[in-house]
Amino acid sequence: MTLSKEPRRDDDGLPALLHTELRASDDKGAKGPAGQRLIHAEATSRPLRDAMPEPQPRGAKIHRHRPIDHNEAARRFIDAPHHEKMHDERLWDLRQKRDGQMHAIPEWEELRELASEIKQHTLAHLGDYLEQFETQALANGIHVHWAQDGAEHNRIVHSILADHGAKRLIKSKSMLTEETGMRHYMAGVGIEVIETDLGERIQQLDNEDPSHIVVPAVHKLRSDVADVFAKKLGTDPRNDDVHYLAEQQREKTRPLILDADAGMTGANFAVAETGSFVVCTNEGNADLSANVPPLHIASIGIEKLIPRIADLGVFIRLLSRSALGSPMTQYTSHFRGPRSGAEMHIVLVDNGRSARLGEPEFWQSLKCIRCGACMNTCPVYRRSGGLSYGATYSGPIGLILDPTFDRRRYSSLPFASTLNGSCSNVCPVKINIHEQIFAWRKALSESHDISTSKHAMMKVAGVVLSNPRLYRAAIATAESALKILPNFVVANPLNSWTRRGRNMPNPVTETFHQWYERTKGGKEDRL
């Protein structure tokens, strides 16, 4: 196997498509003033052919007392080739766009290191920063609430709404409210919740969770959206034109926004120095949710803290570039207090975070800024779809977050990885994701939370994998990590990922450590 330092390119100069049959010549996307194709936000680098309609594969089956079977759901996703190819292509394209942005910034690696250090520092002093944040927010006229878990969060939000006689809540996307099951709770107490992000609204109307933390409906094709909208919004079922669908959502949501009693956002960052919080969106829907109704509630996980406004100069430069390969989200909004005549509430939510802070092997996962870069690069995620994980968080970051919520239910998830290290490599805050995935395998094995077959597999792999030096030596003598790993981990008949003649994802051509040496830690990252 030769080592290619340049990505394979098509004749348009862009990195080659994974699935060449998806290439289209007609371009329906938005154009610039000179007619040039625009690729900001989550737009694809080049136009893709309209996908063929095909029944949408659904996510993992949820059984109350049994662990999620990721393999079973992944198999069904792969058996829907139009869905699988579009998904694979779009996410790999986001990864390629991210690389393009990274190459344009000479200080990229320095920014990642700074981001990691700022987050480590904040987490090591989180108690003080939370108190500083609260003091500042209160001084700015914001009401501050604290919730130990998801249920308490939902009760607090409900009581704020009840105090205002609010019946309709418009909200922007928040992974935290997915964690707490807020929509479900509000339905039970008679509060109407309207998601205003297009992707999230599609998922809400289809009674599905978001399949990706940044692009929630990336697993769906236009025909799936047309079906959902026809059933739930009364649109023309035969019209699956993307412009038509997006415009219908805009038109049908606008009156609900104007008449809403309250608005809700999450937060990407909370700044201790000023008691303010930052929300990033491409649609401007968070700004509508926050600025139209007379009441704004923001749900914020306690790990979102950063010390200073100036630190945003590091994180904002990394966030959208890592997530979508776009230089900046269309909207980056800073809320420091209620607008005149309106009320603002913040709910600071723990929900397992303070406990995770005390776990030496896993606390660094709290650095996560929810960009989704690890998902976009992960061969297993791209081929299996986010809903196959059956959890709030999917992809590599999900593998290390989900077991903290329920170690038995999510015990198989840390096995949905090839341990190729790409997730750690693209992480803008340098979380050692693949090492934590392996640490979770070990932890779950030791506490007997994993199935017998996985346990047997761990025993074989354990000796080598649990010793970093041995592991590196084993890999370095082979052509690639993936080529050696299958011998005892991946292609093992106990691993159902490779059953049924399925190919393993693109094998890597060098190990993470070789790659790190060659690229000076990613500064010259080329696949």
Place this chain on the structure above:
Amino acid sequence: MSAREAILANVHANQPSGTYPLPDLPGFHLEGTSDVVGLFLKNLEGMGGRYHTGDVRSCIDQLFPNAKVIASTVPDFAGNRQVFANVHPRNLADIDVAVTRASFGVAETGSILLVDQTLIANAVAYLAQHLVVLLDPAAIVPMIQDAYCRSEFHRHRYASFHSGPSATADIEGVLIHGAQGVRSLTVVLA
């Protein structure tokens, strides 16, 4: 024990004890160009925004000849719909074009910063169909980190970077302007 006390007690008990100093933030500099205005305009277009050479009047005449309701929050230009503080947002819902002024621009990303004081009613920048933004070309900083050294984020209750118009590509990656907010963003250098 209240939830607040319980959370803070857990956090204080569990937070890692190693030495994790807060790093100083180094100054990074634009590479390859000193033309911040040119770079701003190029990146603005890359984010789906556009710019108009000329004044606001000619901008609206040329780009929005059919606009009926025009709201302005700047003294230099009078629209036909006044924007009040505390106006009910429903009364902003039929605005075709809103005109406002940015505090400053950022060359690195083609962004402009809008603040509550200038917007008068924050929602006007999202409920209007189209947004026209005046920007003093002398008020363009090179990079995002320069932007965060400014005082706006300490003074204003609401401050928002707009980088192009409202956008989505949530369905099959097809880019659409005007997802929920404005369908276009036009910068007039003045």
